[in-house]
Amino acid sequence: MPADPMILLSDLSKVFQGTTTPAVDGLSLSVREGETVVLVGPSGCGKTTTLKMINRLIEPTSGSITVAGNEVTQMEPYELRRGIGYVIQQIGLFPHRSIRDNIATVPSLLGWGKSTISARVDELADMVDIDPDMLDRYPAELSGGQRQRVGVARALAADPPVLLMDEPFGAVDPIVRARLQQELKDLQARLNKTIVLVTHDIDEAILLGDRIAILNVGGILEQYETPEETLRDPANPFVAGFLGSDRGIKRLSLIPISTTDLVPGPVVAPDAPIHEVRTVALEYGVDWVAVVEDEALLGWKAVADVSDSGDAARPGFEPRPFATTLSPSDSLKEALDAVVTSHTSVAAVVDGDRYLGMLTMDAISKEIIQ
Amino acid sequence: MTVVAQSGQPFIDWEWVLTHGDDMWEATLEHATLTAIALGVGLVLSMILALVALQWRRTYSPITWFTGILYTIPSLALFTFLVPVFGLSLTTAEIALVSYTLLILIRNIVAGVDAVPDHLTEASRGMGMTNRQTFVSVQLPLALPAIIAGIRIAAVTTIGLVTVTVLVGQGGYGVFILRGIRRQFLTEALVGTVLSVLLAVVVDAALLGVERWATPWATRKASS
Numbered sequence A: 001m002p003a004d005p006m007i008l009l010s011d012l013s014k015v016f017q018g019t020t021t022p023a024v025d026g027l028s029l030s031v032r033e034g035e036t037v038v039l040v041g042p043s044g045c046g047k048t049t050t051l052k053m054i055n056r057l058i059e060p061t062s063g064s065i066t067v068a069g070n071e072v073t074q075m076e077p078y079e080l081r082r083g084i085g086y087v088i089q090q091i092g093l094f095p096h097r098s099i100r101d102n103i104a105t106v107p108s109l110l111g112w113g114k115s116t117i118s119a120r121v122d123e124l125a126d127m128v129d130i131d132p133d134m135l136d137r138y139p140a141e142l143s144g145g146q147r148q149r150v151g152v153a154r155a156l157a158a159d160p161p162v163l164l165m166d167e168p169f170g171a172v173d174p175i176v177r178a179r180l181q182q183e184l185k186d187l188q189a190r191l192n193k194t195i196v197l198v199t200h201d202i203d204e205a206i207l208l209g210d211r212i213a214i215l216n217v218g219g220i221l222e223q224y225e226t227p228e229e230t231l232r233d234p235a236n237p238f239v240a241g242f243l244g245s246d247r248g249i250k251r252l253s254l255i256p257i258s259t260t261d262l263v264p265g266p267v268v269a270p271d272a273p274i275h276e277v278r279t280v281a282l283e284y285g286v287d288w289v290a291v292v293e294d295e296a297l298l299g300w301k302a303v304a305d306v307s308d309s310g311d312a313a314r315p316g317f318e319p320r321p322f323a324t325t326l327s328p329s330d331s332l333k334e335a336l337d338a339v340v341t342s343h344t345s346v347a348a349v350v351d352g353d354r355y356l357g358m359l360t361m362d363a364i365s366k367e368i369i370q
Numbered sequence B: 001m002t003v004v005a006q007s008g009q010p011f012i013d014w015e016w017v018l019t020h021g022d023d024m025w026e027a028t029l030e031h032a033t034l035t036a037i038a039l040g041v042g043l044v045l046s047m048i049l050a051l052v053a054l055q056w057r058r059t060y061s062p063i064t065w066f067t068g069i070l071y072t073i074p075s076l077a078l079f080t081f082l083v084p085v086f087g088l089s090l091t092t093a094e095i096a097l098v099s100y101t102l103l104i105l106i107r108n109i110v111a112g113v114d115a116v117p118d119h120l121t122e123a124s125r126g127m128g129m130t131n132r133q134t135f136v137s138v139q140l141p142l143a144l145p146a147i148i149a150g151i152r153i154a155a156v157t158t159i160g161l162v163t164v165t166v167l168v169g170q171g172g173y174g175v176f177i178l179r180g181i182r183r184q185f186l187t188e189a190l191v192g193t194v195l196s197v198l199l200a201v202v203v204d205a206a207l208l209g210v211e212r213w214a215t216p217w218a219t220r221k222a223s224s
Helices: A047-054 A077-082 A099-103 A105-109 A114-127 A132-136 A144-156 A174-191 A202-208 A227-232 A237-243 A247-252 A274-284 A332-341 A361-369 B014-019 B021-055 B057-072 B075-086 B090-114 B118-126 B131-168 B174-182 B186-214
Strands: A007-014 A024-031 A036-040 A062-067 A084-087 A162-166 A194-199 A211-216 A220-225 A288-293 A296-302 A346-351 A354-360
Touching: A007 A047, A024 A047, A024 A220, A036 A047, A036 A202, A047 A062, A047 A162, A047 A194, A077 A084, A077 A105, A077 B118, A084 A144, A099 A105, A099 A114, A099 A132, A099 A144, A105 A114, A114 A132, A114 A144, A144 A162, A144 A174, A174 A202, A194 A202, A202 A227, A202 A247, A211 A227, A211 A237, A220 A227, A220 A237, A227 A237, A227 A247, A237 A247, A247 A332, A247 A361, A274 A288, A288 A354, A332 A346, A332 A354, A332 A361, A354 A361, B014 B186, B021 B057, B021 B090, B021 B131, B021 B174, B021 B186, B057 B090, B075 B090, B075 B131, B090 B131, B118 B131, B131 B174, B131 B186, B174 B186
Parallel strands: A036 A194, A036 A211, A084 A162, A162 A194, A296 A354
Antiparallel strands: A007 A024, A007 A062, A211 A220, A288 A296, A346 A354
């Protein structure tokens, strides 16, 4: 079933001159076409060295690397690099060139015609959400987030099948980073590039990677799996330690609510009589009920609010809205947050206006333990 | 009001100044030409030597050592060695003038290229530029402010030095100065000096203008 890998590292080693311990030691790794692989690990784990060997900014000491079936050491380095998008942490826009010319770097090197390049630049600016007015400015006139987008546009300019990203979001503040990470995810969903991304941030790796390669000092591959599988079953104590003590919760962020079973919850109609309210609440062992009318979730009310009255819909005691309602595509991590922050200790799940059911702490922890 | 100097002549003889406009213009052209040749040849030689130094790092120290020696030789002494070979000629004058530009220019070119951040050269190589393309379209343009700064220093120094070449039959404004001294005619010496200073100031300002024009990216910054 698996097609030929887009990138294949075989027994790859790098020993830098003047050192005896290898920076990368016998690393083998294959990356499928259209896959995002994140190399993650502590400093000194050789992740950046590995990345730079793929486009030969660093020459391997031994082993082989193929990209799309071609052995990279058999290619002219500059020709190889023109076919691989490259994004670095410092972004590295050329300060003396306009944004337009920066994005056009590789197409110009490839000798594209002027009008083709111009059209492509406009297309890319649109793709990464850069205002056309900015194209004639210099990098120093842009914000960090805008520069980073331009860096991605420049890497994508000649539509390379492979994209190498070295800590691409390292230089921007956390708020901008979160937005750019999401943008990259959306972009990748459309473009389907083969991406190798280096980061030291395990959360970034979990968010962006189809598979995560966890490297240890000396370029030892400790585990190479999907984020979910890695979090569920760390290969060894090093991986477990690197994932952090909250890996159970981290894993929840990868599981959509739709994959778990919801409970109907203590539900009553708006005009339910008091004895029914009490019965339903008792059944679930809670002191509140959710009010649903024609499949629409109106809110919740405490049993105490209705206990003195024969009429559950008495004015002044209308259902209170749930602070957060979730949709099936939200993650269990968001559900957990809703559970621990709500008065009712459940997460109400709706699909548009339609009430689907509830998630309880029990259901979420079952997922963690699974 | 007339200021009287020691010899009894007026401090500045305005009539001489007003009647020698043509001579001054001619001297200005000669002075500018001598300077331009020295800077042009100096820049070409410096660029070649800087390229050698950048390509083979070990040559940088001997190159600066050699041009440093040239820089420290007094011009009078240099003429003494050159005149027997090249006579009282433009060649003699220019060899001396060019010699004095080399150290400044080479140092500024090399320092300018060295100051280009590593991540930019890495980005350019990572995009698939050859080493030559990286040098020509990234390193050199980014070193331009430093290089032009070197040219400005070299220009101002050379304009001052050109006056000395009057001793080998050239001179520009130096002709006024030397003749003024010989004839104890203060006005002429003063005119030569003032014009030399003015030319230096004007050329320096013009080169600053060239720098601004050639490196618009260096002055435009984020407005927000």
